Amino acid sequence: MSKGTVILSLAIALTASGGLRGQTLGRTPARPVLPFRPRPASISAAAQELFIYYQVGGPNNSPQQTTTLVNNRNQQVTYAVELTAGGSVSGRVWAAASPASGTIPPGGSAQLVVGYDTSSNLPPGTYDAVVTVTTSRNGGCQRGTYGAVATITTSGDGACQLNIPVRLVVSTTPQLNVLPADLSFFCSAGGSPPPAQVVMPTATNLAPGVDRSASVRIAISASTEDGSAWLFAPTLGSAGAPFPVAAIPGNLAPGTYHGAIAVSATGVANNPQIIPVSLKVVSAPVVQVNSSWVSLIYANPPPPLAVTSSTGAPLNLSATASRSTSICGDSWLAATVGQAGTANGSIAVALKTVGPTPKVCLGAVTVNAVDPATGAASYAVVQVAAYVNGGPYTVVTPSAPLVFTAPAGSTANLFQTFTVSLTDGTSDFSSGFAASAAADGTVIPSAPNEWNSWLGIGWLTAPGALGLGAIDVDPGRLAPGTYDGIVSFSGPLDTATPNIVIIPVRLNVTGKPQ
Numbered sequence: 001m002s003k004g005t006v007i008l009s010l011a012i013a014l015t016a017s018g019g020l021r022g023q024t025l026g027r028t029p030a031r032p033v034l035p036f037r038p039r040p041a042s043i044s045a046a047a048q049e050l051f052i053y054y055q056v057g058g059p060n061n062s063p064q065q066t067t068t069l070v071n072n073r074n075q076q077v078t079y080a081v082e083l084t085a086g087g088s089v090s091g092r093v094w095a096a097a098s099p100a101s102g103t104i105p106p107g108g109s110a111q112l113v114v115g116y117d118t119s120s121n122l123p124p125g126t127y128d129a130v131v132t133v134t135t136s137r138n139g140g141c142q143r144g145t146y147g148a149v150a151t152i153t154t155s156g157d158g159a160c161q162l163n164i165p166v167r168l169v170v171s172t173t174p175q176l177n178v179l180p181a182d183l184s185f186f187c188s189a190g191g192s193p194p195p196a197q198v199v200m201p202t203a204t205n206l207a208p209g210v211d212r213s214a215s216v217r218i219a220i221s222a223s224t225e226d227g228s229a230w231l232f233a234p235t236l237g238s239a240g241a242p243f244p245v246a247a248i249p250g251n252l253a254p255g256t257y258h259g260a261i262a263v264s265a266t267g268v269a270n271n272p273q274i275i276p277v278s279l280k281v282v283s284a285p286v287v288q289v290n291s292s293w294v295s296l297i298y299a300n301p302p303p304p305l306a307v308t309s310s311t312g313a314p315l316n317l318s319a320t321a322s323r324s325t326s327i328c329g330d331s332w333l334a335a336t337v338g339q340a341g342t343a344n345g346s347i348a349v350a351l352k353t354v355g356p357t358p359k360v361c362l363g364a365v366t367v368n369a370v371d372p373a374t375g376a377a378s379y380a381v382v383q384v385a386a387y388v389n390g391g392p393y394t395v396v397t398p399s400a401p402l403v404f405t406a407p408a409g410s411t412a413n414l415f416q417t418f419t420v421s422l423t424d425g426t427s428d429f430s431s432g433f434a435a436s437a438a439a440d441g442t443v444i445p446s447a448p449n450e451w452n453s454w455l456g457i458g459w460l461t462a463p464g465a466l467g468l469g470a471i472d473v474d475p476g477r478l479a480p481g482t483y484d485g486i487v488s489f490s491g492p493l494d495t496a497t498p499n500i501v502i503i504p505v506r507l508n509v510t511g512k513p514q
Contacts, residue, residue: 042160043077043104043135044070045112046182046276050131050166052095052116053175053270056124058204060240062177064115066322066364067164068184068381069133071104077135078103081112083166085129094120095166097131098323107377108368109184111322114166122170133162169270174205176218176239176268178275179362179383183261185247185279186286186378188310189254195401196244196484197292198383198502199275201263203239216240216265224259228252231259231277234438239265241436242293242502246484247279256280284376285311287369289347290401293502294365296351296386297393300423303400304338304346305382307367315369317345321384328361333384335365351386360497361386387499392422394433394491394499401504406475408509414475415458420467420489433492437471439485439505454478455485455505475509483507 047067054063071077083097098113114131169175178201185194203216216239222231232246245261257279264271290306309315319335331352338346349365365382387393397419404414420433439455459469471487485505490498 042071042073043079043133043162044072045133045162045164046070046184046278047164048276050114050164050181051270051273052114052166052168053177053204054116054118054168054170055175055204056170056172058174060202060206061118061204062179062202062362063118064113064362065166065181066111066113066179066362066383067181068366069104069110069112069162070184071106071108074106074375076103076105079133079135082132082134083114083129084132085166086127092120093117094122094127095129095168102320105318105368105370105377106375107370108318109366109379109381110320111364111366111381112164113322113363116168122168124170124172127168127170129166129168131164131166133164135160135162171269174203174216174268175270176263176265176273177202177204178263178273180364180381181275183245183275183277184379184381185277186288186310186380187247187249187279187281188286189249189252189281189283191310193246193248193482193484194286194310195288195290195292195506196246196486196504197381198242198486198504199233199245199261199263200242200293200383200500201237201239201265201273203265203268205267206239216267218263218265221262222259223262224257226257228257230257230279231261233261237438238436240490241434241438242486242488242500243438244484244486244504245275245277247277248482249279249281252279252281254281254283280378282376282378284371284374284378285309285313285315286376286378287315287317287367287380289367289380289382291502291504292380292382294349294382294384295499295501296349296384297388297391297395297423297499300393300395301348301350304348306401307345307347307369307380309344309369313371313373315345316372317347318368319347320366320368321349321363322366323361323363328359328386328388332361332386333363333365347382349382349384351388359388359390361388385500387497390497391499392424392492394489394501395421395423396489396501396503397421399501399503401506402471403506403508404473404475405508405510406473408475408478408480408511410475412475414473415470417460417468417470420469420491422492434490435488437485437487439483454483454507455487457487471503471505473505473507475507478507478509480509480511483509 050065080101187194222233259277261275262272321333321335334350336348363384489501
């Protein structure tokens with residue numbers, strides 16, 4: 001991406017009558033918002049502290065948060081998790097952490113999910129807990145401090161303890177939630193940028209079935225610790241509409257770089273929400289997954305995730321599923337590795353039975369990889385949302401990630417057609433349907449202050465009839481580089497748990513043809 005690149009995003013909402021509303025979004029400020037100076041420790045958490053926000057009577061609460069546990073050593077670590085919560089009612093613990101134990105391969109990671117048990121019925125107030133992650137003694141404890149809050153201590157038997165503070169805010173006023181709590185990118189020095197990752201902002205007062213055109217508006221800013229321009233995100237968006245975050249390393253030397261995404265929303269009490277971001281540039285192959293978000297519908301399994309090596313060298317792969325236990329139990333999500341030890345593998349994500357009531361189950365799949373030639377480790381995290389016992393649900397065909405390539409200055413019409421239908425076999429979206437497109441990248445202005453996005457949605461027949469449309473890409477005024485975006489769909493909007501289908505889109509703009 002060229003010097004001076006900024007971020008643009010196009011947010012599109014489709015009403016029940018098929019009308020489109022759009023807004024072109026502007027530049028992203030390049031200013032640091034947080035200090036990032038972690039010291040190495042045997043095990044660390046990517047998020048310094050976890051925050052869970054819950055609105056009493058709110059129609060769209062998401063009472064959980066996920067963070068990444070990282071093994072910073074060159075040997076496998078076994079760990080156990082314990083949660084201690086204060087302010088309980090009648091002695092009942094109001095939070096739960098999952099998994100209770102596990103192993104992390106050398107240099108790999110695992111997802112830790114902490115959720116609020118809403119049946120505790122806590123009154124409005126602020127409640128604190130601590131999640132203690134204890135590693136086995138043979139992990140070789142190395143003490144240190146990660147950020148300003150999470151700390152590594154040494155227990156009497158030589159084991160390591162990582163203490164992660166958790167704060168729950170129960171309120172009668174609207175709150176903003178963002179998922180996930182942290183983002184991690186890996187790339188090979190001089191290689192292609194890693195795939196973009198998805199952030200989902202939600203407002204507790206905005207029901208999932210509300211048209212996004214009437215949504216709570218959000219402001220987004222990206223910043224880096226050293227001020228270099230490698231982290232990108234749209235500048236505006238809507239609660240309920242996901243947005244991409246891209247790491248474009250350019251000519252960065254091997255090393256670890258830190259940044260943050262700040263998200264604020266209108267009409268909420270907990271602005272801003274900060275998402276720490278890390279980018280690790282290495283002189284070795286790293287694992288790349290073609291999508292960082294998977295939507296599951298029971299009896300409609302998605303195609304396996306494509307897992308590739310950044311350089312084409314074989315990688316040893318493993319996958320671990322982490323689940324929210326406070327809503328859906330402890331066994332609803334599974335992940336299976338295919339073609340391990342090759343340059344092109346796959347991960348199959350499966351949904352199991354979770355009971356009779358309509359609900360949305362949130363979890364994550366961690367893909368760990370090791371280069372057998374050098375021992376270098378990398379990982380990728382895929383967020384999972386499972387929709388069960390509700391519906392009918394939205395199905396988009398095809399829904400695989402898209403990649404377009406065009407030379408700079410091209411006037412070619414690039415597009416991918418799609419159909420939208422429902423799991424009951426109909427295409428009746430008369431109750432409402434929402435679609436949005438968000439993209440990073442700078443469009444070269446042809447006139448002063450003229451800016452636009454390169455990604456959009458066009459409709460041939462609006463949902464409610466056949467539901468036929470096209471994802472449109474316009475590379476014409478983009479400088480050579482790699483650009484990332486996402487297109488998302490949701491409906492019908494009158495259901496209790498309308499599902500969201502997310503399609504990542506990557507555009508590679510090459511040099512002008514000779």
